[in-house]
Amino acid sequence: MDSVITSLGRMEVKNDSPLKGGEVERGKAIFSKYYEYLPYKRQHRESVLNVLYSRETGTSSTYCCKPSRRRCASSARKSQCFYMRSLCAAKFGSSVQPLSCPITNDTKEADRILRPRQFEYHPADSSLMAVGTLDGDVVVLNHETGNVVACIFPSLSMNSILGLCWLKQQPSKLLVGSDNGCLRLFDINEVRTKTGDSYCNSSVVFDDFELLTSVHVNSTDDRCLASGYSKKVAIYDICSGQRLQLLTDMHREPINVAKFSNHSPNLFVTSSFDRDVKMWDLRQAPLRPCYSSRSSRGNVMVVFSPDDLYLLVSAVDNEVKQLVSVDGRLHTDFGIVSTGSCHNYTRSYYMNGRDYIITGSSEEATIRICCTHTGRRLRDISLEVQDTGRSSSIYVQSLRSDPFRHFHMAILAAYARPSKYEIIKINLLSSSRSAEGGLHISFGKGG
Structure with a gap:
């Protein structure tokens, strides 16, 4: 259609x-x-x-x-x-065909090929990106040159890195969480050189949070949230790593993502597979939510718009909506067609401030760009592996917009054969007629 x-x-x-x-x-x-x-x-x-x-x-x-x-x-x-x-x-x-650039397929750290699993742009330095790996390590890359700036080897106890969050007031510090519950804070300014390799020691060790999938720091850098495949949310003191609160039974199903507001240090939102998105205020203890908004499918994630006026909610299988953050009213339903799969996990982020959103799903090879003001589609971006000729062998595991460059983004692409992850930068304002690394990226039929 x-x-x-x-x-x-x-x-x-x-x-x-x-x-x-x-x-x-x-x-x-x-x-x-x-x-x-x-x-x-x-x-x-x-x-x-x-x-x-x-x-x-x-x-x-x-x-x-x-x-x-x-x-x-x-x-x-x-x-x-x-x-x-x-x-x-x-x-x-x-632009006829978006310019793409793989940034992790040839990157090595400690004589190992980088196997990315999570990534976050730096909030203050436009050239830096933190990349968490399947091996439990974190690498800070200059994504413009491809050079490794710092390697963080937390400990042998860390598994796949699923949570990364830069501090806002102290942007040299990075909060790191792994899927087995380990949570650490690092300062990349404390990188030292040892036997020719850059590495960084942990400055703060936090109490473990089991089944962790997401971490986030508030606007004043004094508290952080941890959520995961459970019905609990933990609140930590950033300076000491001490757990201040363990909030239980906030939802009926696991809470995949919890996010603080960008400007208020006390407001945060949770999204759960029980289909509810809930707003909370730490000043209210928080015993009950400020409000609750329901999706028709399980919620994969939620984010605040940069100015905190809206919430962008992504539920399973392309259900993407924008809510008014003050009361949870529906502002925009982007009307993306579902595939019928209950395993098609959709993730969405704002781009160009809050003018547009980018959204992709874990069982599709398409990135969609939509206008937040009108809900209309701008373009679809299609991914295809050239050597097989079948776009079904690559999926959008995650994605982020570049906070410094309009219509720039990066995606975490998941390949089915062979099984691997790769981070690819995409520039929608420049054209490329040649595919790099066997990957073809083009404007699809969405515009």
């Missing part, structure tokens, strides 16, 4: 007969109801040169290279945000 709708806006011939004027307009109307032609509601493609000329002259001119074709639509100076969005739309419109 998606492919039919996306073809309507460009269809000129149907059943070997030219379309009539009314049919063309109807097709465009149906397309615009569900999809965006270009980012930020831009209706027409414009060259980067046009936008730069308008920005420098302080007008909204359309500059067509030749002075005789220069048209000034308005003399009013637009905001920098307007020009930034226009530049993004211009670059996006000229």
Whole structure:
């Protein structure tokens, strides 16, 4: 059905007969109801040169290279945000195939191939990324150059790294949690050199949290949350590692993800496979939630928008919704088609502030980009392994948007044959006509 709708806006011939004027307009109307032609509601493609000329002259001119074709639509100076969005739309419109770059397939640490399982962009340094591995190690990469900045070898007791969270006020510190419950805080500024390898010792050791899947630090860096495959949430003191509270029976099923608000140190939200998302306030003890919002399927995760106005909730099999954070009211249902699989775990994050979202699922080879203001689809990004010719052999295990670059993201791709994970950066504003590492990434039929 998606492919039919996306073809309507460009269809000129149907059943070997030219379309009539009314049919063309109807097709465009149906397309615009569900999809965006270009980012930020831009209706027409414009060259980067046009936008730069308008920005420098302080007008909204359309500059067509030749002075005789220069048209000034308005003399009013637009905001920098307007020009930034226009530049993004211009670059996006000229991109034929997204530029992709694998960053972990050849990276080695301690003479071992890096086997990524989790990753997080650094909140202050645009070049850094923390990568947690299946072997229980953490590597801080310069993802622009591919160089290893620091290697963290927590201990032999750590298994696969599932939780990573940079501190906000002290961005050199990284909270690390493994699936067997080990929780540690590290400072990458304390990296020392030993026998030619960079490594970092733990500065704080926390009480264990069994079956851990997620960790998160509040806005003032004094408390952190741990949740996992249980009905409990633990609250820790960051400085000492002491567990302050163990909140039990908050949900009827496991709590896969718990997140603090970006600006309030006391508000946090939990998402559970019992289908409920609940808001909590530490100032209220917390004995009962501020409110509860229900999904039709089990919730995989939830995140606050950067300004905390909204919650982005991802439930099993492509149920993605945006809620108003103050009371849990439904703001946007993105209407992504489900596959019918109860194991298709969907994850979603904000991109470009809170203008767009990116979403992917663990049994699909597609990343979807949707506008948070209208709910409409901008593009689908299709992944395909070139050597097999079958996109079903690769899946989207996880993904993150780049907090410093618009329309940039990274995905944790899971390969079925052979079984492995790989982190791939994607730039939607630049084009590439060649696949790297046997992986083909293209704009799909979603726009």
